Amino acid sequence: MNCKNCNAVMRVDQERKVFVCPYCEATEPFDGVSKAELQGMLHDAIRDVRKESIQEAQKTFQNQVNQKDVRTPGQKARDAVILVLQVVFCVILGVLSILIFTDDGKAAGFISMIQLVLMILAIIMKQKHRVSKNKKQLYAKRICLSLVCILAFVWCGVVMSEQSSSRYAAWPTQGLGSDLPEPEGKLQYTSSSKSRFSATFSAKKEDYGPYVDKCKELGYSIDAEETDDRYEAYDENDNKLSVEYSNYSKEIHVYLDKGISWTNFQWPTADLVASVPVPEAEKSCLDRLSKTSLYIYVGEVTREGFIAYVQKCIDAGYDGYFDSASDRFYGSNKENKKHVSIEFQRNSQMYIEIYESNY
Numbered sequence: 001m002n003c004k005n006c007n008a009v010m011r012v013d014q015e016r017k018v019f020v021c022p023y024c025e026a027t028e029p030f031d032g033v034s035k036a037e038l039q040g041m042l043h044d045a046i047r048d049v050r051k052e053s054i055q056e057a058q059k060t061f062q063n064q065v066n067q068k069d070v071r072t073p074g075q076k077a078r079d080a081v082i083l084v085l086q087v088v089f090c091v092i093l094g095v096l097s098i099l100i101f102t103d104d105g106k107a108a109g110f111i112s113m114i115q116l117v118l119m120i121l122a123i124i125m126k127q128k129h130r131v132s133k134n135k136k137q138l139y140a141k142r143i144c145l146s147l148v149c150i151l152a153f154v155w156c157g158v159v160m161s162e163q164s165s166s167r168y169a170a171w172p173t174q175g176l177g178s179d180l181p182e183p184e185g186k187l188q189y190t191s192s193s194k195s196r197f198s199a200t201f202s203a204k205k206e207d208y209g210p211y212v213d214k215c216k217e218l219g220y221s222i223d224a225e226e227t228d229d230r231y232e233a234y235d236e237n238d239n240k241l242s243v244e245y246s247n248y249s250k251e252i253h254v255y256l257d258k259g260i261s262w263t264n265f266q267w268p269t270a271d272l273v274a275s276v277p278v279p280e281a282e283k284s285c286l287d288r289l290s291k292t293s294l295y296i297y298v299g300e301v302t303r304e305g306f307i308a309y310v311q312k313c314i315d316a317g318y319d320g321y322f323d324s325a326s327d328r329f330y331g332s333n334k335e336n337k338k339h340v341s342i343e344f345q346r347n348s349q350m351y352i353e354i355y356e357s358n359y
Contacts, residue, residue, distance in 0.1 A: 004028075083123070090119050111155045118144045118151075172197065177256050180241075181214040183207075188251065195287075197256040208245040208252055215241060223346055234259075238347070260285045260297050260349070268294060275336055276354055277312040280305060293355040299348065303327070306344040313340055 003010050003021040010019040010028065019028040125141035128134070170190060172178045177190075177197030185203035192198075203211070212231045216224075220241040224233035229245040238259030245252050262283040267273070272294055279298050287295035301309075310322065310329045318331030318340050327344035341353040 086119060086123055090116055090123075111151055115148050115151050115155070118148045122148070171199070176239075176258055177254075179218060180254065180256060181211065181218070183211060183252065183254075185252070195258045197254075199254045200251050201254075202250060203245075203252045204250065205245060205247070208243075211252060212243055215243060234346075260299070262297075262299050265298070268296070270294070272338070272356065273354055275316060275333065275338060276318075276340060277309065277316055279309045279350065279352070281350070294353070296352050298350045298352060301344070301348055301350045303344055306342070306350055309350070310342055313342065 002008065003024060003026050005024045005026045006021065008021055008023045010021050010026075013020045013027075016027070017029070021027075122141045122144035125137045125144065129137040129141065171182045171187065172190070172192055175192060175197075176194070177192055177199070180197075183199075183201040183203060185201045185207060187199065187201045189200045190198070208229065212226075215231070216233070219235040220233045220239075222234040222236065224231070226232075229247070231243045232241065234240050240257040240259075242255040242257075243252065244255075262285055265281045265284045266286070267278045267284070268286070268289055270289065270291075272291065279301070281298040281301050283299040285297040285299070287297060289295075306327065313329070313331055314320075317333045317335060318338075319333075320329060320331030320340075322329045329340070329342045331340045331342075332338070337358060338354065338356050343351045345351055
């Protein structure tokens with residue numbers, strides 16, 4: 001018998017002596033129903049119950065199959081090795097995070113911590129997917145591992161950048177610059193050679209004056225020139241010190257040039273200087289020489305001798321500009337495309353630059 005409301009097969013309720021719809025719960029009395037129809041309805045009800053029981057049993061069995069570990073021994077061994085490697089990698093990331101943070105590498109340490117969290121999430125997602133076979137968990141694991149790989153490249157770049165910025169950030173203990181006072185601020189950069197030392201460190205404007213005073217106490221006070229943010233002076237060995245403060249970067253820059261080591265006068269024979277007049281002097285010091293440039297100090301030169309040498313260069317075709325305030329001459333020869341820069345400096349010395357260019 002079918003329900004008049006939803007046309008579903010109705011079931012028999014022996015206690016109430018009625019037919020009951022299993023869906024809309026409508027009822028019909030037994031009156032007017034033959035014994036054969038009643039038996040057929042009971043048969044249909046029993047068949048539906050069996051069908052539902054079979055479907056429920058199949059669903060339960062499928063869930064048990066899905067949860068069962070069907071991996072081969074080789075696959076289990078491989079997965080165990082991968083799990084151990086992942087755990088070891090997590091331990092390494094954790095140690096790196098702690099060490100780098102304590103070594104003032106906050107950016108690299110923070111990236112290591114993110115990698116550690118992602119790696120742990122990837123391990124958890126993998127274990128859950130093995131049990132539930134949920135594809136979303138598999139995709140989440142792959143995303144976490146991809147982010148770990150990407151962050152590995154970022155981590156390498158950050159570490160290399162931090163190392164390169166602090167590679168030479170150590171105050172010299174010997175050689176040029178070792179006698180200078182070590183700054184109170186954070187040292188950013190140092191560079192040292194036989195002829196020049198330079199350093200940069202972060203500092204406030206109020207730190208600039210005390211640092212200059214310490215340099216003065218060490219003897220860097222000869223022929224001093226001083227402004228609010230720049231100080232230049234020499235010591236008794238003719239070493240030149242320059243200290244500058246940058247309001248823009250909040251940094252103090254220190255430069256120390258070694259005093260000149262004089263020898264008997266020698267003028268280079270390179271083709272570069274063939275068209276440049278030879279100065280009259282007693283001593284010289286070659287700073288740098290290449291195929292396209294020459295930098296040389298010439299000593300024991302009077303200012304009159306400096307003026308006479310500038311005139312010789314002008315007569316040789318080097319037209320330019322003479323700055324009387326700084327005793328410096330800039331000249332260019334259009335024919336051979338060579339340029340000269342001649343400066344008269346303290347202690348009766350002259351600095352000559354000769355270089356080639358296409359302009």
